[in-house]
Amino acid sequence: MRHVQRIVRPNGDVHLYFRKKGCPSHRLKAGWGTVELEAEVEALLKTYAPQKPIAGTIRAAIIEYERADLPGLAESTQYEYRLILKEFYQDLGALPASTITPAFLLKLRDAWATRGHRAANVRLQVLKNVCWRPMVAGLIQGDPFATVGQVRRPADAPEPHPIWPEGVFSTVLDAALEQRRFGLARAISIARYTGARREDIARIPRTARQNGRFSFLSGKRKVPVDIAEDPRLSAILDATPATQPLSEWQRTRTAAKRRTETTAITLAFNMDGRPYTADGLSQELEKLIQALRKAEKIDGADYGFHGLRHTRGVELALAGCTDAEGAAQLGHRSPNSFARYRRMADRVRLGEAASEKVARLQERRSS
Known part of the structure; x- marks a missing residue:
């Protein structure tokens, strides 16, 4: 059966598990080949089915950015940005775009800065890219990114790309x-x-x-x-x-x-x-x-x-x-x-x- 993995233990016991890429694994309770098993798998598929994003949310803006703008970047840049977009999708996705105000953005920047100045600045840039279309559509008032600057590189931080003598x-x-x-x-x-x-x-x-x-x-x-x-x-x-x-x-x-x-x-x-x-x-x-x-x-x-x-x-x-x-x-x-x-x-x-x-x-x- 699709999305069901059947494992036989050394003692002869049979365990069934729900397996689908991108979804957590679950041990199934129903028996092999039963109607109850089909219903149990169907319920799990509905639980983890991708939900259509609500218009006007950051999640919707992320999806549009991935479709229209991200493919034009270099492959290495796309790889780095996708990791950050996945983070945004989970942490910020459900929020309406209007949440992105200077005050909210400053809190985000300061929280990201605990990971280092580059981590904060890259995330600010990616979020700015994502929010460009909502700003044009008027879902975000003004340009909050113009108010909140990037995190300064610490004076004692080593040069990340030193010149070669x-x-x-x-x-x-x-x-x-x-x-x-x-x-x-x-x-x-x-x-x-x-x-x-x-x-x-x-x-x-x-x-x-x-x-x-x-x-x-x-x-x-x-x-x-x-x-x-x-x-x-x-x-x-x-x-x-x-x-x-x-x-x-x-x-x-x-x-x-x-x-x-x-x-x-x-x-x-x-x-x-x-x-x-x-x-x-x-x-x-x-x-x-x-x-x-x-x-x-x-x-x-x-x-x-x-x-x-x-x-x-x-x-x-x-x-x-x-x-x-x-x-x-x-x-x-x-x-x-x-x-x-x-x-x-x-x-x-x-x-x-x-x-x-x-x-x-x-x-x-x-x-």
């Missing part, structure tokens, strides 16, 4: 090459010298390199990027294999057992010569970073692909790129997105200028 980049690159992780070495080089996101790097095809140009589609905002290939990137890509070569062990095995060497279709590839997933790429880099940190070859374990993107952004700003030029390089849709890198570069310049002044002061004192 040149020495760290060289150490990680050399380690990847020594371990014959050529695809990973290519991936971190692409991130360093183009600022591409890991999701983009995982699917950039070999044809992205044409006539000294490097072109790809920025996946998050679907922005085309077409830039002159950095000579430092060219040197690394030209010096590494275009696909993962067979190991000595694989070459000694019979053809029936060894891995077949195939031509990679992407510039970055895993140890099997196949394209990385975005998560797989991050995991491979994280394992390498952790091992190097444990061996005390680098100073931290928080270096990642987004930090390489920041590194490229600050480098562009230090080189004097305008916001529009930097945005075009990094695949931003709006020049305003590049302003953060210009501010970071300004701090670097100020720090270097201060160091130079101190050095000149020491020279004058010595003379």
Whole structure:
């Protein structure tokens, strides 16, 4: 019978359980094949049947957002947002949209802030996305999100995506090459010298390199990027294999057992010569970073692909790129997105200028 699992115990007793994906399990009381069993299962199905959301509730707004707006976001963003939407569906879904007032929103923000400033700010953003349509429809008065700001990042909080010093980049690159992780070495080089996101790097095809140009589609905002290939990137890509070569062990095995060497279709590839997933790429880099940190070859374990993107952004700003030029390089849709890198570069310049002044002061004192 559908949704009924029959389990026979070692002593011969038969137990029946209600099983349906997304529903809690229940032990059934009626006997196998009886009318009472069918009625019991039918009652449980009605209990857990999805209820049509009441118009004007946050639950209805969530469903509309998932249908109309969520599919347009990057896959990694969708995954994170769906977890938060599930939380909203359970905790806030039954409330009318008019409940979202500045006072109510402030209480929510402060409660979320106990999990960390990012947890609170992401939830504020997702809830704002959900409430956009109810605000347009007049179900929510004004824009309460304009009144309640985000939670400030604590001054003592570590940088979540630290910039890579040149020495760290060289150490990680050399380690990847020594371990014959050529695809990973290519991936971190692409991130360093183009600022591409890991999701983009995982699917950039070999044809992205044409006539000294490097072109790809920025996946998050679907922005085309077409830039002159950095000579430092060219040197690394030209010096590494275009696909993962067979190991000595694989070459000694019979053809029936060894891995077949195939031509990679992407510039970055895993140890099997196949394209990385975005998560797989991050995991491979994280394992390498952790091992190097444990061996005390680098100073931290928080270096990642987004930090390489920041590194490229600050480098562009230090080189004097305008916001529009930097945005075009990094695949931003709006020049305003590049302003953060210009501010970071300004701090670097100020720090270097201060160091130079101190050095000149020491020279004058010595003379």
